[in-house]
Amino acid sequence: MMIRTKQPWRILRPQIDEQTEEIMEIDPIELRNALGRFATGVCVVTTASEGRAPIGMTVNSFSSLSLDPPLVLWSIQRDSDCRAAFDAASTYCINVLASDQKELSGRFARKNQHEVNEADRFFEGELGLPVLMGCLVAFECTIDARLDGGDHIILVGRVKAVHQGDGDKPLLFFAGGYQELAS
Numbered sequence: 001m002m003i004r005t006k007q008p009w010r011i012l013r014p015q016i017d018e019q020t021e022e023i024m025e026i027d028p029i030e031l032r033n034a035l036g037r038f039a040t041g042v043c044v045v046t047t048a049s050e051g052r053a054p055i056g057m058t059v060n061s062f063s064s065l066s067l068d069p070p071l072v073l074w075s076i077q078r079d080s081d082c083r084a085a086f087d088a089a090s091t092y093c094i095n096v097l098a099s100d101q102k103e104l105s106g107r108f109a110r111k112n113q114h115e116v117n118e119a120d121r122f123f124e125g126e127l128g129l130p131v132l133m134g135c136l137v138a139f140e141c142t143i144d145a146r147l148d149g150g151d152h153i154i155l156v157g158r159v160k161a162v163h164q165g166d167g168d169k170p171l172l173f174f175a176g177g178y179q180e181l182a183s
Helices: 028-035 083-088 102-109
Strands: 043-047 055-059 063-066 071-077 091-096 122-124 130-132 137-149 152-164 172-174 177-179
Touching (some): 071 083, 091 152
Antiparallel strands (some): 063 071
């Protein structure tokens, strides 16, 4: 038996335009804030396309997709300053950040601050990609598909190599800020 109680939550619904009586979209700022209530891990995605300097960008859109075949995905904004590099790439590496890597996350999140250099402490992985040291895990992937995702492009990757780190505390993002797991 289900017990129904009054919902204490505020519900986001599309609004109705009073003049045209058409249904309008949910307010994008309110939707973004609501989506921010889902805790995500923080990653730096790196790539090294031929003729370009290796780059990395901070994302929290990483997700596993399939074990057979081994697929993962993440998304990039269509207007990202990194888009050209990932459009030219056939491979990428998802570097899952540890809780002590906030500074690294912040650096690769800044516009036009994406070049991977020696100060970032990395090694070259199996596919020739920069794998950041100190991460919890890194997944080197070949790009299996690029899919339309509205204002984003979804990059599906086939996992070719996995590098496991030693840490056990992920860097998390929740409600607009970095968070850590409680002990």
